[in-house]
Amino acid sequence: MKKLSVKLGVLFFIIIFGLITFMFFFLHNEIADSRIEEELQNLQSRGNSHRAILEKNFNDEMIDHVVLMESESNTDVVITNNSGEVLDSSAPFDTFKKYIEVPLSSIPRDGQVVEEKWNQEPYVATVSPIQINHEVTGYVYMFQDTVSFRSLIQKLNEHFLISGWISVVFTMVIIIFLSKGITKPLIKMKEATSQISKGNFSVSLPKTSDDELGDLANSIELLANDLNYLKQERNEFLASISHELRTPLTYIKGYADIVRKRNLPKEESNKYLTIIVEETNRLATLIKELFELAKLDQNSFIIEKEMIDLNKFFTKIDQRFSPIFNEKQMEFTMNCQQNLFLKADPLRLEQIIFNLLDNSMKYSANGAKISLMTWKNKNEIHIAIKDNGKGIPEKDLPYIFNRFYRVDKSRTRSLGGTGLGLAIVKELINAHGAEIVVKSKENIGTEFELIFKEEKK
Numbered sequence: 001m002k003k004l005s006v007k008l009g010v011l012f013f014i015i016i017f018g019l020i021t022f023m024f025f026f027l028h029n030e031i032a033d034s035r036i037e038e039e040l041q042n043l044q045s046r047g048n049s050h051r052a053i054l055e056k057n058f059n060d061e062m063i064d065h066v067v068l069m070e071s072e073s074n075t076d077v078v079i080t081n082n083s084g085e086v087l088d089s090s091a092p093f094d095t096f097k098k099y100i101e102v103p104l105s106s107i108p109r110d111g112q113v114v115e116e117k118w119n120q121e122p123y124v125a126t127v128s129p130i131q132i133n134h135e136v137t138g139y140v141y142m143f144q145d146t147v148s149f150r151s152l153i154q155k156l157n158e159h160f161l162i163s164g165w166i167s168v169v170f171t172m173v174i175i176i177f178l179s180k181g182i183t184k185p186l187i188k189m190k191e192a193t194s195q196i197s198k199g200n201f202s203v204s205l206p207k208t209s210d211d212e213l214g215d216l217a218n219s220i221e222l223l224a225n226d227l228n229y230l231k232q233e234r235n236e237f238l239a240s241i242s243h244e245l246r247t248p249l250t251y252i253k254g255y256a257d258i259v260r261k262r263n264l265p266k267e268e269s270n271k272y273l274t275i276i277v278e279e280t281n282r283l284a285t286l287i288k289e290l291f292e293l294a295k296l297d298q299n300s301f302i303i304e305k306e307m308i309d310l311n312k313f314f315t316k317i318d319q320r321f322s323p324i325f326n327e328k329q330m331e332f333t334m335n336c337q338q339n340l341f342l343k344a345d346p347l348r349l350e351q352i353i354f355n356l357l358d359n360s361m362k363y364s365a366n367g368a369k370i371s372l373m374t375w376k377n378k379n380e381i382h383i384a385i386k387d388n389g390k391g392i393p394e395k396d397l398p399y400i401f402n403r404f405y406r407v408d409k410s411r412t413r414s415l416g417g418t419g420l421g422l423a424i425v426k427e428l429i430n431a432h433g434a435e436i437v438v439k440s441k442e443n444i445g446t447e448f449e450l451i452f453k454e455e456k457k
């Protein structure tokens with residue numbers, strides 16, 4: 001059995017069928033018992049009322065009268081004296097003989113049932129004692145044919161059988177609809193997932209319910225959208241990489257051909273060779289950065305956090321950068337709050353600061369002012385790097401952290417940018433659980449602010 005709907009249906013059916021059978025069986029027995037009980041009580045009370053009449057006048061005339069009454073009904077009476085001798089009966093006495101032979105010890109005033117096995121015996125019987133002056137003077141035996149009992153039960157059985165069949169048919173119909181209703185969305189989802197695995201991400205599933213099945217359908221749609229987005233992003237990324245790799249290679253090949261084929265004066269061929277070296281360096285950097293990003297993507301790099309004394313840390317950075325700033329006549333100021341400690345990976349933090357300072361230098365004219373500030377605000381440690389360079393146009397701001405995104409492609413190329421620096425910064429910031437905010441105005445300047453949550457230990 002492969003189909004879920006069939007499995008579910010059969011399971012439901014077995015459970016419900018079992019329940020119905022049990023309930024019907026129970027109900028049938030209850031009804032049958034109470035109906036038979038009722039019939040026996042009727043018989044007993046009929047005997048009791050004959051007894052009441054006979055107690056008033058226990059003579060032949062009254063006995064005849066009672067027997068006459070019973071000969072016209074579907075019940076029978078036998079009247080005996082206190083020693084069990086039959087005084088009169090409404091039908092041939094032989095039929096009832098064996099019930100009367102039962103020794104009659106103490107019979108309650110309200111009488112008792114002598115025979116109740118309606119499904120074995122031809123008659124059921126009751127007896128009522130006739131008491132005159134507190135002494136038993138005779139007995140009234142009442143008999144009823146058990147054929148009527150059997151036909152009563154047979155009718156009851158027929159009713160139960162009909163209603164049993166009706167419930168079975170109804171149950172089956174309901175189960176078929178119900179199991180189909182449950183499995184239909186599942187089948188749709190299965191089809192959708194096999195479409196996704198074939199690469200068709202444009203699946204849409206009907207929003208039928210807000211239960212777990214509905215949630216599952218939503219998750220599948222979300223998964224398809226995410227996969228679609230990832231696929232597109234990967235394609236774009238691969239296209240960008242191949243483009244980025246091709247450009248320096250074209251330069252290298254072009255200039256190498258020139259140097260090889262033409263007989264150039266030494267000075268000129270040196271110029272071209274320098275370009276080849278520069279482009280080769282660019283390629284090497286690009287590949288290194290791509291490798292870095294791939295590692296970040298896989299989360300295979302480890303962040304080794306330690307307490308960093310920010311003052312010491314930035315003094316070192318200052319020492320490393322000041323020759324470059326001097327060369328470009330840039331003014332670099334540092335403003336660090338005293339005794340500020342940050343828990344972070346020092347190498348990665350250096351990489352972040354290095355990228356941001358590198359950008360500030362690259363995208364600012366000679367003589368620009370660059371500043372670095374650190375401060376603590378509540379439980380956050382802020383590091384800001386600000387320049388008064390060319391700034392970033394507002395329309396480009398949302399994209400600068402994307403891979404290979406450069407505002408001015410041709411100009412930044414001449415500055416050696418690959419457009420990966422900020423993408424790496426962003427990944428590293430995320431890995432630290434920190435935040436990066438950028439504010440920039442074209443021709444006024446740019447400020448990058450890093451916000452770290454303070455970790456005490």
Ligand SMILES: Nc1ncnc2c1ncn2[C@@H]1O[C@H](COP(=O)(O)OP(=O)(O)OP(=O)(O)O)[C@@H](O)[C@H]1O
Pocket residue numbers: 289355359360362363364387389390391392400401405406407408412416417418419420421422423446
């Ligand atoms: N301080 C800044 N001032 C002006 N523009 C900036 C600044 N920082 C970044 N940008 C813009 O954002 C783009 C993306 O920066 P990013 O650091 O990612 O790449 P890149 O500097 O071009 O290349 P790479 O850092 O990989 O060498 C830059 O090309 C530049 O246009």
Ligand SMILES: [Mg+2]
Pocket residue numbers: 355358359417421422
């Ligand atoms: Mg950069």
